[in-house]
Amino acid sequence: MQTGDPQDRFLRLFTANDAAIRAFVRSLVPTRQDAEDVMQEIAVVLWRKFAELPDDDFRRWAFGVARYEVLAWRRDKARDRHVFGDDTLDLLADASEQAMPAHEARREALELCLSKxxxxxxxxxxxxxxxxxxxxxxxxxxxxxxxxxxxxxxxxxxxxxxxxxxxxxxxxxx
Amino acid sequence: MKASNRLDWLARYSEGSAGPEEIARLEAEIRRDPEFRNLVVEYLQLDASLADAASHIAPAYCTPFPARPRHRFAALTSLAAAVALVASLAVWSLRSPAAASEVSIEVLEADCYPARALGRQGLNGDLRLDSGSIRFRLDTGAVVEAVAPADLSIPDPMRLKLRRGNVTAEAGKRAQGFVVETASARVVDQGNRFGVAVGDDGLTDVVAIGGKVDVFEPARASSRPLASLDSGDAIRVDRARKAKRLKTVSLRDDSLVPSGKHRSALVSEVSDNVDEPGFNRCYAIVPRALREGSRLHTDKPSIRWHAPEGSTFPAALRNADVVRTFFHDRRDLDLRITFELKKPATVFIMHDARKPAPAWLVENFTRTPHELESGPWFRSKDKSEYHVTYQVWRRDCPAGEVALGPSQDPGTGLRGAMYAIAVKAVRP
The missing domain is CATH 1.10.10 (Arc Repressor Mutant, subunit A)
Structure with missing residues (x-):
């Protein structure tokens, strides 16, 4: 059982996983601005539902929430803009989640590659x-x-x- | 399906500029090809990570800073970047008095990218380079090249203040008298091309690359100069404003470069046994410079290497590091030149073919079949040019000191040209 201020705990977990969630969301929407828009919704939903966090795997839970929010965003945007279908987003989301274990290593490699x-x-x-x-x-x-x-x-x-x-x-x- | 097509669609999709047809085709490719799908995911994830990673990149400022503030401080995710930026702006504001007059410059090259676009612009205050280099022309026609790290200002089109770093100035006729000031010296152009460097230790190095310069104490420009330099001369002025011969400088083509940067990977510390008052000749190390049209000597700017007529420049010599000697050393029969090889290398000596080779060269080096020419030494009335032919000698040397002798043995009569030196890495 977790103790301490829930807000502090949420901020700690969200901050620790923010980059991974952003990368996950970015892989599902066309532009960085779209990702920013969706991320704002996700942060609100994660905080609102934080009490329902089923176990200690914040990241996995956050990805689930993010998938749902991206699909909601997609349905909203599909009215006036051509976007990928739900099936394609599912394929991308699966591939993106599979790539996540190496996310930190990839970010470190990116720093090195930038320096080159x-x-x-x-x-x-x-x-x-x-x-x-x-x-x-x-x-x-x-x-x-x-x-x-x-x-x-x-x-x-x-x-x-x-x-x-x-x-x-x-x-x-x- | 061309791979470039779907990468183009991905590029436009990620910018938000893809049309419905491109998005549909990209989607089909993502569904069809799992490898491409993974690439799309990695590409877009990297795009997200770059926003954070890029905030850690040290800015390659080639100030002046853009007048329009480009960063919203509250939005900076990296505290370190914000602190660095605030500190930089603080330095900027401290060094930029409101009364500073604007000087017009025309930026000719700026690989201290992306300071600003090429072309004419105003410079009001300091110019600071943290990386790269910039070349610009002042209204007087003087062309200045500054190599980072450098910190300078231009109070007026005939005067440059150098606090730190390296500049090479080419004044030309209109800007004769162009001045570079440092804390310990005032360098006044009397000819054409010269370099000035101020190191972290505050010492000022001055090298006359192609013309004359006078070096004064900073506040006493009308007094007798500390030194008057000709092409190929170099001095170091210490904090006590004493001038001393600088035996070695590093150049990139004909521009002075900072200590530790653009240096030869093979050669360092060229020296000789000449110690005479007022003798300020320097040796110049120029990495990968040997080619058709390159310079031989520090004191003969117009004399260049050429392949003999009907032949091409020998590949074995091309792009070798050059140690520019000075031509007038040809007269010194006691000369001893030394330099350090940082790693095993082939040392080439180009010797005037009109003269017998000196004993030290014959005993220690092997003559190659290659020949080179230098010139033009003069042009006759019918405009034909006179060139000197050189034999090329070589020796593979271990790392450590290399010592060379005079250009000819005593008693061999004719005084020919001074030899030239080139160094190339030993092929494994």
């Missing part, structure tokens, strides 16, 4: 992923088109996926 990027690419990532950055404004600052910046970021992300895979393979985690 050429300085200009690393700096572009830093700027593009800073809070409130708009790619069109960043592109204007750099004297490039937004399309060119998007393409460069896509290539960097693919390179980072390759790099993290290689790093995990070296560590026997893949």
């Amino acid at each position: 990027l050429p300085a200009p690419q690393r700096e572009l990532v830093r700027q593009a992923y800073a809070p409130d950055t708009r790619i069109d404004q960043l592109a204007a600052t750099l004297g490039r088109s937004a399309m060119a910046v998007y393409k460069t970021l896509h290539r960097i992300r693919l390179a980072l996926v390759d790099c993290t895979r290689l790093q995990l393979a070296k560590e026997g985690l893949r």
Whole structure:
């Protein structure tokens, strides 16, 4: 039986699992902004239902809540926007959950891979992923088109996926 | 199905710009191919993780900071990043008096990315580089290259204050008299290209790369200079404002580079046995510089290497590290040049083919079939050019000190060209 202030306990568990839940949600929705929107709903629901946490596996429970919230978001958005069907989201959610045991290792590998990027690419990532950055404004600052910046970021992300895979393979985690 | 197609759809999907047809095709691929599905999951999870990981990346500021605040402090998830940013801005505000006048610069290159776009812009206050380099032109025509880490300001188009780091300035005719000031020296251009470096120890290094410079004490520009440097000269000015010969500098092409950065992986600490008052010639180590058109000597900027007519530059020599010697050493028959090899390497000596090779070269090195030419040493009235041919000698040396002798033995008559030095890693 758990003791202590439930709010403190919730904050501790949520903070510890926030990055994993975000990554899980991000793998199910089209954009980072969509993920942010869904995450806000999930945080509210998790806190409201925290007393119903069936066991100590907060992360697994949170993923279940997240799946449900993503499906609700999808049904809402599907009225005016083309989004993946429920079956596809289930497939992605399964794959995303399966990838979670290596999530922390992958994040550590990502830090290493970022440090290996050429300085200009690393700096572009830093700027593009800073809070409130708009790619069109960043592109204007750099004297490039937004399309060119998007393409460069896509290539960097693919390179980072390759790099993290290689790093995990070296560590026997893949 | 081309792999690039579905990756393009994924890119646009993750930006929110994919159309219905692309989303439908991407969805079909996700359902059809489990490996691609895993890639999509990893790609999107990485996109989420990057937002956090990117906040830990140290900014590659090539200040001035953008005038428009780009970060909302409350939204920074990393306390460390926020503290670093606040500290940087505090330094910025302390060093940027409101009355500072704006100087117009034209940024020609900025691989201290992404400081700002190339082109003309105002500079009001300090310019600080934490990584990379920037090259810009002032309205006077002076072109300045600064290599990080560097901290400088430009009070007016004819004056640059260097607090820390390295700058190389090319003043040109219009900006003759361009000044670089440091805490211990005032360097005044009298010719063309020069470098100034201020290390963490506060010492000022000055090297004349292609032209003359005068070095004064900071507050006494009208007095007699501490030193007047010609091409190939270098000095170090200490805190007591005493100038001393600097025997070795590191260059990248013709730009001064900071200690510990861009250094040769093979060669260091070039020295000689010359110790005369007012003698300030330096040796320049230039990594991977040997090629068609590259320089031989610190004191002859216009003399360049060429492959003999009808042949190509020997591959065995191409991209070797160069130790630029100074041409006027050809007269010193007691000369002893030493340098350190950090690892086993092949040392190449290019010797003037018009002269007999000195005994130390014949005894310790092996002549190769390669030849090179240098020039043009002069052009005749009919515009034909005079070039000198060199034999190429080599020796594989272990790590440690390498000692070389004079360019010719005593009593061999004709004074030819000074030899040149190149070093290349030993092939396994």
